[in-house]
Amino acid sequence: NFTEILEHVRNIIEPLAKDYKVEVEFVYPDNIELIGDKDRLTQMVLNLVDNAVKYTSLKEKGKKKVTVEAYKENDNIKLIIKDTGVGIPEKAQKKLFERFYRVDKARSRKMGGTGLGLSIVKTIVEKHNGVIEFSSKEGVGTKFIVTLPTGGNTNETV
Numbered sequence: 001n002f003t004e005i006l007e008h009v010r011n012i013i014e015p016l017a018k019d020y021k022v023e024v025e026f027v028y029p030d031n032i033e034l035i036g037d038k039d040r041l042t043q044m045v046l047n048l049v050d051n052a053v054k055y056t057s058l059k060e061k062g063k064k065k066v067t068v069e070a071y072k073e074n075d076n077i078k079l080i081i082k083d084t085g086v087g088i089p090e091k092a093q094k095k096l097f098e099r100f101y102r103v104d105k106a107r108s109r110k111m112g113g114t115g116l117g118l119s120i121v122k123t124i125v126e127k128h129n130g131v132i133e134f135s136s137k138e139g140v141g142t143k144f145i146v147t148l149p150t151g152g153n154t155n156e157t158v
């Protein structure tokens, strides 16, 4: 049940977002189901939302908001995580899913972490036969879109 995964992530992230002074909004229907690995999918969503909150809190001024939206579309689940954070510079975008890649040392030092988050996210999405895309503008914000087939991975066991 993907809705339960989102509820779980929401319970973890809301207190964190409060500490970071970032507003978070979750929008999803009652019952979205898919075949997949619950722990891995939770890890995937949590990583993306955690990034969104952290890298939005770094913004000095302006609106600080993260929106997490999920819905069913045909045989897919769409998960959209949008933030009004610091954004990702264009030249960093190509490397974003590489292991240990982090955009710049200053922001990384501030936030801790390893730079493994997004490479793990991508692996989890692909293991579920899904696709991950993003668009980002420096100083404006970032949007990640994950498309997951509700039927799960029909090619191999996850």
Ligand code: ATP
Binding pocket: 047, 051, 052, 055, 056, 083, 085, 086, 087, 088, 096, 101, 102, 103, 104, 107, 108, 112, 113, 114, 115, 116, 117, 118, 119, 142
């Ligand atoms: P970890 O997730 O392992 O704790 P991390 O967050 O640095 O560390 P990733 O999650 O892989 O590593 O992200 C890689 C880099 O991409 C980050 O260092 C950050 O600079 C940038 N990044 C990721 N998500 C966002 C976002 N929503 N807005 C701005 N920058 C982002």
Ligand code: MG
Binding pocket: 047, 050, 051, 113, 117, 118
């Ligand atoms: Mg991260």
